[in-house]
Amino acid sequence: MTDYDALLLLSFGGPEGPDDVMPFLENVTRGRNVPRERLEQVAEHYYLFGGVSPINEQCRRLKAAIEADLAAHSIDLPVYWGNRNWTPYLADTVRQMAADGVRRAAAFVTSAYSGYSSELQYLEDIARAREEVPGAPQIDKLPAYCRRPGFIDPFVDGLRDALARLPQDARVLFTAHSVPLAQPGRADYVAELEDVAATVAERAAPGRPWDLVYQSRSGPPAQPWLEPDICDHMEKLAAEGVGAVAVVPIGFVSDHMEVKYDLDVEAADKAAALGVRFERVATPCPDPRFAALARELVTEPAGGAAAGAGR
Template sequence: MARAADALLLLSFGGPEGPEDVLPFLENVTRGRGVPPERLAEVAQHYLHFGGVSPINALNRDIIAAVERELAAAGADLPVYFGNRNWHPLVEDTLSRMAADGVRSALVFPTSAWGGYSGCRQYDEDIVRARTAVGSGAPELVKLRQYFDHPLLVAAFADAVRAARDTLPAETRDGVRLVFTAHSVPVAADAAAGPPADGGHLYSRQVAETARLCAAATGVDDYDVVWQSRSGPPRIPWLDPDIVDHLETLPDKGFRSVIVCPVGFVSDHLEVIWDLDNEAAAKAGELGIAFARAATPGTDPRFAEMVVELIGEQLRGIAPRRLGAVPGYGCTVDGAPCAVDCCASVRRPSSR
């Protein structure tokens, strides 16, 4: 059923925009998880390597500008707001401004395509927290559905893989391995991802499905799905193998080059540019493997086109377009989960 909306809210993770922001930002991210100060200081160095600036906020502003252009071209008068979970502009502040601007209902586009706690349910919690902070005048918020298998997203990833292949030395392209990577999560969190009746593991299943669709679109039959950016105590199992460990297995299999596609990210987050462009690329160099990293889709014009299409599903009742066979869920209203007990949080043990 189509519904009305006064605005769109792009809801994201957030990132520091200067050296002085780094530790306060990391403290927000890890609040309540018992992460020791020395671990925060270690991660802070990743941000300080880039001047203390995460690319995520600037990239999100670029996405917003592209979405605004697409909306204008479609004749849709829908202002776009920007809010974050962990750093300014914080979603609570943005929602307060929306209320002051007279917004009574808005759609929410999360910068995560996935199910699971971190990729979906936590954004619902952000909505509830922000609406509670604003109080009785808070706009109604409808979070758009998961979009991991949207044809425009898959097409953007597939073209990025093709472009990455073209950057490899010609003599290595007949010995190239395509490797998809996404942010690792604890095994227990993945097991709890999705409605209980669906059997769990929704996040890893959706990542695998997007990788399958992208590989098929590029004519690749055999590829790998691996993980990156794990954190927390070593005794807690996370989804693996890690991308760097996996690269070490490629030379013995005869591969002379690798294309790494960060299929789990819509933009070049710090995890992409640090874990892939630095650590993974350096490991490939040590191993004598040519390395190419596919671009993330947020800068592709089709990404903004997809966002506007998702909006159209809600405002004009157009039929959703999906390529995959793995379930996808949404939408959620005012942060209410789209299924009972869906993607419940699995509390992480202290890192101490």
């Protein structure tokens, strides 16, 4: 059973057509003084895919999978969905929850780790949305789940499958979104990434060399961010004679744009230019084991020791 009367799926959001792209990017970068030229460069990544980010459709599928899992376990808990940067906006979802009489909800976010952008920023989003809605329900963010089997097991299976298609000496690259070195919570984020990478490597490829790399940095060149960058690291590996890599996007729960473009286009093209074989492992969403995580967390005592966000 659970102490909650609703579950909130909380995600980043993404454009669903060419006309959405620039307004979406303006939402994402509001208050950060990002030059217009940079937004236009990033917009081209979306236009390559028809101006549609995969993330909203993946959230729809995840929401349906969570609902099916709850029903299969006889748990009567409505599931709502809200985004940080695009429709359905979080504040609108909270408004609907209040109208439906929800009093206390648990938030399952599409980010598995601790740290500012992975966790604390979502708490800020929840608090801001609640302030906009009279009578808003209490919303507790469920805890980081990067070490849970429902997140790790799909990566283990995917890495085994990828390595079966590659030469015996293929290097494993675990990749995650880079963040500024000065960002609050950065040390916890890195420690969790290292732990997840070591766990997946030990189970899927014991004894095989692996590296933790980063991608998708967006800050000014003078600002230190987590390194090495995946493309820079593949250059180094190629120079050392490595001819194949299995890329495991452990920093991400779904194949959204930073996976579909930054890995499947940019990193894959870099590998091809270097003459390095490239296999990218799928992310967990919407694997049924990942969808079950929401139920597991929301039914644990105190919602899996949820972080309070507006009591």
